[in-house]
Amino acid sequence: MVSDAFGGWSEGKGRVRSLMFVGQLALLTLLSSCSSFPNSYEARLADHLSATGAKMYGAYWCPHCAAQKEYFGAAAGQLPYVECDPEGFNAQPDLCQAEGIEAYPTWIIDGQRYLGSQTLGKLARLSGLEGEAIPGDRFQGNLDPPSDNSLDNPSGNPSDNYSPAQ
Template sequence: MNTNIAIAGGIVLAAVVLLIVNVQSPDTAYSNLDLFAKCLTENNAVFYGASWCSHCNNQKNMLGSSMSFIRYVECSASDGRSQTEICRREGINAYPTWKFSGKAVEGELDLTQLSQYSGCSLDLIA
């Protein structure tokens, strides 16, 4: 009987540990990506995109809810065909375009590239 209690207790303990790990892991990853996104903004990174742009949407999905910390400029005018004045003035010719302290980089960037261009450490995500 003591063996059965020990086995049952071990199973319950293992289930609780797995539950805690699974519940905490997404929150930790989320907050770490928030730190990276905040660093991008602090280091003057600006993301220029268009609502209809699939590569821009991929970029937004990669950043997830941490997009709320990214300085994002929508370049598509309300008619969906023309460009907003700020994007014309900034010389945005392709989507997505990132600017890092004024230097433009066109195309979809992964986290490693964002780190390299911005100086934000990927250690913030780990």
């Protein structure tokens, strides 16, 4: 009788542990799947840029490329980034050469080139991301170059992009 009482308790304890394990597993699965959903404007924009085939070409040592990535914050890892320096991580210098990349960063969006750091708002407009207000595009005032997107420095400011040939 005593063994039945403890045996029942032991089985109940095992069931509780099993239920707790299943619950933790379900919670972990839910959280991991939710983390892949974009939850910030920057993450949604980075995902949209990737989905539309846009590319940012740069080099790991380029300060303007680093600044561009900073605009995306935690979502910088989601950017469709192509490393052009052979010494960089996941470098694709042949692709950069084939695309004629001569300055960093260079964005290619819908077949058009845009040199230098671009505002989040401009990247959204150029790539066709619509239907969302841009939450405090804090970079709007000082980095949005004129609409001329030629390779001859579209903003007229020599510090807006870096050319390795300089």
